[in-house]
Amino acid sequence: MSVITINSEKCKKDGICVAECPLGIIGQTDSEHIPELLPGTDEMCISCGHCVAVCPHGALSHNKMAPEDCPPVKKDLLLSPEQVEYFIRSRRSIRVYKEQGVDKNILLKLIELAMYAPSGHNSQAVDWRIVYDRDEVQRYTGMVIDWMRYMIEKKSPFVEQLHLDMIVKTWESGKDTISRNAPHLVIVHGAKADVTAVDACIIAMTYFEFAAPSFGLGGCWGGFFNTAINAWKPLKEALGIPEGHNANGMMMVGYPEFKYHRLPLRNDPRVEIL
Numbered sequence: 220m221s222v223i224t225i226n227s228e229k230c231k232k233d234g235i236c237v238a239e240c241p242l243g244i245i246g247q248t249d250s251e252h253i254p255e256l257l258p259g260t261d262e263m264c265i266s267c268g269h270c271v272a273v274c275p276h277g278a279l280s281h282n283k284m285a286p287e288d289c290p291p292v293k294k295d296l297l298l299s300p301e302q303v304e305y306f307i308r309s310r311r312s313i314r315v316y317k318e319q320g321v322d323k324n325i326l327l328k329l330i331e332l333a334m335y336a337p338s339g340h341n342s343q344a345v346d347w348r349i350v351y352d353r354d355e356v357q358r359y360t361g362m363v364i365d366w367m368r369y370m371i372e373k374k375s376p377f378v379e380q381l382h383l384d385m386i387v388k389t390w391e392s393g394k395d396t397i398s399r400n401a402p403h404l405v406i407v408h409g410a411k412a413d414v415t416a417v418d419a420c421i422i423a424m425t426y427f428e429f430a431a432p433s434f435g436l437g438g439c440w441g442g443f444f445n446t447a448i449n450a451w452k453p454l455k456e457a458l459g460i461p462e463g464h465n466a467n468g469m470m471m472v473g474y475p476e477f478k479y480h481r482l483p484l485r486n487d488p489r490v491e492i493l
């Protein structure tokens with residue numbers, strides 16, 4: 220059975236699905252004929268759903284998504300430029316969290332939303348791990364410190380560049396500047412062999428971070444933690460990240476302790492128009 224089915228009664232032969240298909244695998248002889256999947260191209264379909272989403276007549280069904288399964292676009296819910304600017308500029312990296320933990324279902328909902336992020340070939344090559352338990356957060360963070368101690372011992376040039384000795388000293392004084400005492404950690408990882416995985420993971424985690432404030436939550440990327448996962452085998456194994464995978468992002472998450480009253484400034488963009 221073809222990956223797409225076109226209802227001949229609903230189809231207006233307008234060729235929109237043909238123009239829209241990113242792989243160019245929907246063809247149409249002329250405006251008298253109903254479009255169809257080009258022979259032998261089923262395997263090429265990336266299941267992006269554009270053909271279903273773009274058909275104004277609900278005439279095209281994909282075997283992974285019928286038009287009835289795909290919610291209609293509600294114009295009144297689209298954000299205005301002003302709302303988008305505010306949304307983007309008001310996101311902050313949160314480094315001080317309330318004690319209160321987050322309902323697991325909220326974290327799962329954020330992950331579900333993050334899966335709508337773009338990915339090369341619609342690969343969605345993103346695997347997620349949630350470190351939910353606060354004691355486990357601290358245990359794994361202690362392993363990041365083990366890696367830093369190892370780096371200090373072998374006099375790695377990164378020690379000075381990344382101030383690793385200071386971070387270790389701060390940890391020893393009882394302060395966590397790695398995971399910031401966040402109640403939970405979320406990690407994205409993907410297959411090393413998949414060329415789409417790094418970008419897919421980073422963009423998905425960015426979506427996760429953007430979605431978090433709508434639930435009153437905030438996050439912060441854990442660059443040290445993420446680097447340590449890939450560099451320090453005991454940590455990677457303890458987290459259960461498969462051998463052929465790399466961690467491509469870690470996000471602390473919890474309820475922010477403080478509110479922000481101003482939108483801080485950033486550099487002007489360096490742009491050359493060619």
Ligand SMILES: Cc1cc2nc3c(=O)[nH]c(=O)nc-3n(C[C@H](O)[C@H](O)[C@H](O)COP(=O)(O)O)c2cc1C
Binds near residue numbers: 313396440443
């Ligand atoms: C890939 C990446 C790694 C980061 N790693 C850390 C980290 O390990 N610890 C930390 O406190 N902040 C980390 N940050 C947060 C940045 O410091 C922060 O985004 C920047 O200071 C701008 O502040 P804002 O996010 O509130 O706009 C990281 C950010 C990114 C994108």
